[in-house]
Amino acid sequence: xxxxHGKHRRGQSPAETGAAASQRxxxxxxxxxxxxxxQTGDARRSGHRPPSSAHWAREAKSRASAAGETIDPRLAxxxxxxxxxxxxxxCDLDAIDANADGGLxxxxxxxxxxxxxxxxxxxxxxxxxEHKRSLLVVFQAIDTGGKDGTIRAVFEGVNPQGxxxxxxxxxxxxxxxxxxxxRYHAKAPARGMINVFNRSHYEDVLVVxxxxxxxxxxxxxxxxxxxxxxxxxxxAGTTVLKFFLHISKxxxxxxxxxxxANPDKHWKFDPADLVERRSWDAYQAAFADALTACSTPxxxxxxxxxxxxxxxxxxxxxxxxxxxxxxxxxxPAARGDIAGMTVPD
Numbered sequence: 001x002x003x004x005h006g007k008h009r010r011g012q013s014p015a016e017t018g019a020a021a022s023q024r025x026x027x028x029x030x031x032x033x034x035x036x037x038x039q040t041g042d043a044r045r046s047g048h049r050p051p052s053s054a055h056w057a058r059e060a061k062s063r064a065s066a067a068g069e070t071i072d073p074r075l076a077x078x079x080x081x082x083x084x085x086x087x088x089x090x091c092d093l094d095a096i097d098a099n100a101d102g103g104l105x106x107x108x109x110x111x112x113x114x115x116x117x118x119x120x121x122x123x124x125x126x127x128x129x130e131h132k133r134s135l136l137v138v139f140q141a142i143d144t145g146g147k148d149g150t151i152r153a154v155f156e157g158v159n160p161q162g163x164x165x166x167x168x169x170x171x172x173x174x175x176x177x178x179x180x181x182x183r184y185h186a187k188a189p190a191r192g193m194i195n196v197f198n199r200s201h202y203e204d205v206l207v208v209x210x211x212x213x214x215x216x217x218x219x220x221x222x223x224x225x226x227x228x229x230x231x232x233x234x235x236a237g238t239t240v241l242k243f244f245l246h247i248s249k250x251x252x253x254x255x256x257x258x259x260x261a262n263p264d265k266h267w268k269f270d271p272a273d274l275v276e277r278r279s280w281d282a283y284q285a286a287f288a289d290a291l292t293a294c295s296t297p298x299x300x301x302x303x304x305x306x307x308x309x310x311x312x313x314x315x316x317x318x319x320x321x322x323x324x325x326x327x328x329x330x331x332p333a334a335r336g337d338i339a340g341m342t343v344p345d
Contacts, residue, residue, distance in 0.1 A: 072298050074239045076322035079315045083303040085295035091288050091303070098248040100305040102315075109314045113153070116317035121157050123324035124194055128162035130329040133237040134189035137320060138197045140206075141245035142283055143273055144255040146306050147198050150245065153313040154320065155196070164189070167198040180204045180222065181229055189238060201226055205290050210282045223293040230299040240299035241323055243316055244291060245306035249280055 071087075078084050081102040085091045127133065139147045151165055166187040175183040181201055189195035205226070209219050230240050247255075256273060259265040276283075295301040302319065306312040 071300060072234060072239070074323070074327050075241070075300070076319070076326035078302045079318040079322065081305065081311070081315050082319060085291050085301040085303065087295050087297055087300060089292070089295075091291040091295070091301070093246060093284055093288050093291075093303070096246055096303055096305065098246045098251065098305050099307040101308050101311050104311060104314070106308075106310050109310045113310070113314045113317055116314065116321050117154070117157050119321035120155070120317065120324065121159070123321065123327075123329065124158050124162050126329040126331055127194065127324065127327070128159070128192045129331050131192040131332075133239065133327060133329065134191055135194045135320075135324065135327070136189050136197065136233065136238050136240045137194065138200045138202070138240065138242040139245065140200060140202050140242070140287070141306065142247065142252065142280070142287070143276055144252050144259075145245040145247050146309060146312060147245060149309060150243075150306075150313060150316060151196055151198060153309075154317045158194070162192060163194045163196070165196040165198060168200060168203060181225065185229070188233060191237070201229065202290055202294070205294075206283065206286045209286045210279050223290070226294050227296055230294075230296065234298035239323060239327055241320065242299055242301050243319075244287065244301055244303050245312060246303050247306045251307045252277065252280075 081100060083096050127135065139150060141147050155163060155165075164187075168183070171183060181204075184197070184201040187195060187197070205219050205222050208214050209216075233240055256269070256277070259269040291301045291303065304312050304315055
């Protein structure tokens with residue numbers, strides 16, 4: 001959870017406020033979100049700007065009950081050791097051991113990570129050359145959860161021409177003037193690309209909830225809006241992988257103390273971290289609710305035991321590689337008119 005993101009003031013539009021007022025239960029929230037989508041339509045679209053969340057809601061596939069849906073076949077099962085939140089089930093973070101190591105040896109896991117990175121690099125080249133589909137990898141975690149370190153470790157060696165990493169902090173003035181999803185859609189991957197979100201659209205149902213930046217009916221309505229957004233991305237050919245890096249409170253304390261003890265890490269420490277730590281339980285509740293409400297067949301949440309960094313990195317790299325393999329990108333066929341061509345001296 002970004003301490004910086006939590007300092008901004010996220011307001012809501014009149015349409016959003018009006019929809020929120022009538023929300024009393026899940027059914028009412030869905031009806032309100034649909035109603036707002038129909039009323040606002042393309043009102044916030046212009047020129048180069050991405051479509052608004054109302055447009056996403058309108059274009060998303062019709063909802064189906066979780067019981068009747070199956071996981072998108074483009075998504076390979078998560079690596080053993082990861083807990084996937086099954087759509088329609090409750091996520092219980094307290095039941096997941098953040099200190100798990102899968103019985104693996106640290107050096108063995110590091111060697112295996114090298115092989116998984118090679119798989120990712122090879123499959124990324126095929127995805128880029130195919131230029132038909134894309135992959136979005138989302139990372140969420142509490143402060144010190146390890147998002148930066150995971151991205152560095154997992155994507156080492158991947159051609160930067162086909163991979164982009166985006167970090168979302170305080171919204172700019174322009175971003176703040178749009179619906180909360182606007183800036184995230186602008187960074188969604190183009191065909192052939194792997195894009196990584198270091199924090200994401202989920203900040204707007206996490207930090208805004210804990211810090212009470214918007215009324216509860218507003219952030220609760222956003223669960224459905226997020227699901228519509230991700231459903232639309234999937235329908236357009238973007239595979240969505242979401243990882244929650246699960247650390248314990250004791251582990252967070254050790255990592256904060258390590259930053260204080262190392263002068264080279266002082267730049268990463270902010271006294272606000274200690275204030276945020278007091279809200280540990282509130283953040284855990286917010287994470288659990290978001291993982292429960294927004295684990296869908298098109299974009300299920302994967303909870304990764306993350307106290308042991310080497311284990312975390314291997315699990316995530318293997319899942320990304322397996323997912324790319326399940327997508328099965330292909331190199332384009334050679335042009336017919338090059339058969340028999342020779343390169344002159």
